[in-house]
Amino acid sequence: MMIDQKNTVTLPVYNSYTGETIGTVPQATSEDVMQALDLAKKGEAIGKNMPAAARVAILKKAVILMEQEFDVLSNLIATEGVKTISQARKEVERALNTMQLSAEEAARISGATIPFNAVAGSEDRVGYELKCPIGIVVAITPFNDPLNLVCHKLGPAIAAGNPVILKPSDYTPLIALKFGEILYEAGLPKEMLSIITGAPEHFGDALISDERVRLISFTGGVAAAEAIQRKAGLKKIVMELGSNSPVIVLSDADVADAVVSCVSGAFFASGQNCVGVKRIFIDAGIFDSFVAQFTSQTAALKIGSPLTEDVDIGPIVSQQAIAQIDSYVEESIKNGAKLIAGGKAVGASYVPTILVAECSNDIANCKEVFGPVVTLSKVENLEQAITNCNKSPFGLHAAIFTNDINNAHKAIKGLECGGVIVNDSTDYRIDAMPFGGVKLSGIGREGVKSTIEAMSETKVVCFKLKL
Structure with a gap:
């Protein structure tokens, strides 16, 4: 002191x-x-x-x-x-x-x-x-x-x-x-x-x-x-x-770029990031391709000591926090989500976890999880994606991947949040910009x-x- x-x-x-x-x-x-x-x-x-x-x-x-x-x-x-x-x-x-x-x-x-x-x-x-x-x-x-x-x-x-x-x-x-x-x-x-x-x-x-x-x-x-x-x-x-930051990926987006950005955004600092990617709403036409690429790149992340140069995933802050992450994953699965990868702790770390869930899964849509867990959901159109993004009581950052400027502006207008990131992850931030959220x-x-x-x-x- x-x-x-x-x-x-x-x-x-x-x-x-x-x-x-x-x-x-x-x-x-x-x-x-x-x-x-x-x-x-x-x-x-x-x-x-x-x-x-x-x-x-x-x-x-x-x-x-x-x-x-x-x-x-x-x-x-x-x-x-x-x-x-x-x-x-x-x-x-x-x-x-x-x-x-x-x-x-x-x-x-x-x-x-x-x-x-x-x-x-x-x-x-x-x-x-x-x-x-x-x-x-x-x-x-x-x-x-x-x-x-x-x-x-x-x-x-x-x-x-x-x-x-x-x-x-x-x-x-x-x-x-x-x-x-x-x-x-x-x-x-x-x-x-x-x-x-x-x-x-x-x-x-x-x-x-x-x-x-x-x-x-x-x-x-x-x-x-x-x-x-x-x-x-x-x-x-x-x-x-808090936050439960959503990402929308439309069929006209650069899918490969969206995958790279979302993997980084979801699992940086082991997901203990207020603007980290937590929910991804993907156009039905590219859903299977996105899930396959996202799962493959997530599997390549290395877990280990944070002082090791090539490690991607370090520790969760406490065993109590690990228990809370486990509880969230279990509740999501009981509510209909499907576990694609992860879902368990390894020592002080938590394996990067991917869930696939319907948009109606309000556990994934509304609750905050402070850890390396992301939920992927299929949507039929931009309007459905925006509606589900806004279900959350939080509203810090949201993101959209699209090459259509009209879709970008529809999302900017419709999303209830403090910041909209276009063609990048929700965790993009510079320290000069105004930063904050709406709702909770x-x-x-x-x-x-x-x-x-x-x-x-x-x-x-x-x-x-x-x-």
């Missing part, structure tokens, strides 16, 4: 593949949270008075230090997290981009002039709007992108001049602590960042409900999000939650610029002149 913790209780952090203990972190208490909030209140004044040039310098220095620690950061992600080493390196590359974007956006936070004289009686008035730091931010991050999602919250918060209290996942706290050290070394005042670790039942209510907190940025599950909303009180909330998939938008906007308040300034 980055504050002087009073409690001496520690919790182990495990290698997600071997189960070995690789470190310990403090178990925070409500007293620790109060100390962090007191510190952040001091940071609020520091951030409010920190020039943009100083914030830019800190963020740019952090990028340099991250580049120097590239291998350390990658290995931490692959050791305590769920990604293979090659996937972990990609995450560090994205995190570098996120922090670079934060530095660039910090230099161009601006308001606008307001045409007061457009209103009769206000001809003698001029003014503008300022963007000011919102205040103390609480950031809560998950295990599946343990560095880049931290960067997506801390980078914009620092860019906007806000202090942050970060609560990383209990599974992946070490990478967050390492990143905190990098920010301190880059010159971030310690009052502007505290990291709270341990099981939230010991301190969560105090952290969420305190009136000094002005914004909560949460990435995680729906149940936790609902609990946060009930306890938060009057403060701004940005949430990126979230509130607001992330992405560096969008997050800075959420973490800023608008102050209107008006001068009455003697002309």
Whole structure:
């Protein structure tokens, strides 16, 4: 923890593949949270008075230090997290981009002039709007992108001049602590960042409900999000939650390209990806060909230690998560789905699993499974595909493969989601784009610029002149 913790209780952090203990972190208490909030209140004044040039310098220095620690950061992600080493390196590359974007956006936070004289009686008035730091931010991050999602919250918060209290996942706290050290070394005042670790039942209510907190940025599950909303009180909330991302593949698509993209999208990070491909609706005319190619390419994926260079499938985050995946697969089969491949765990990993189901299978259509499981369904036309995509209570990303621009636009208009990807997997994302969902998939938008906007308040300034 980055504050002087009073409690001496520690919790182990495990290698997600071997189960070995690789470190310990403090178990925070409500007293620790109060100390962090007191510190952040001091940071609020520091951030409010920190020039943009100083914030830019800190963020740019952090990028340099991250580049120097590239291998350390990658290995931490692959050791305590769920990604293979090659996937972990990609995450560090994205995190570098996120922090670079934060530095660039910090230099161009601006308001606008307001045409007061457009209103009769206000001809003698001029003014503008300022963007000011919102205040103390609480950031809560998950295990599946343990560095880049931290960067997506801390980078914009620092860019906007806000202090942050970060609560990383209990599974992946070490990478967050390492990143905190990098920010301190880059010159971030310690009052502007505290990291709270341990099981939230010991301190969560105090952290969420305190009136000094002005914004909560949460990435995680729906149940936790609902609990946060009930306890938060009057403060701004940005949430990126669950998903059940669908893909439509039409007969006019490049089927080979769609297969490659969907295999990658379904099984990257062992399917523990909020925008990973979960449901694929395939035109009846190409269904058998697609299933054969998809099954063949999935079978070629290699399962093993995430630190091995050529491994494609690493660990599931916990045995409890494996049990949940098993339960989902079993429920889908009972509901009429046919198991084509996988459907079992191997050690800490889960074999990439393919189900074939009718569109009427509401288990596949409506439930979220956070693992390497994908359901393939046959559709007769685009309208049927869109209808079934929208059955889900989630709406983060959706995708369509087609070479007909009219079909693409029909899907864009009809799909209920935060983002539509055309001729690529649902898991395509750059860190500059607005990112978020509708329905149970979230509130607001992330992405560096969008997050800075959420973490800023608008102050209107008006001068009455003697002309």
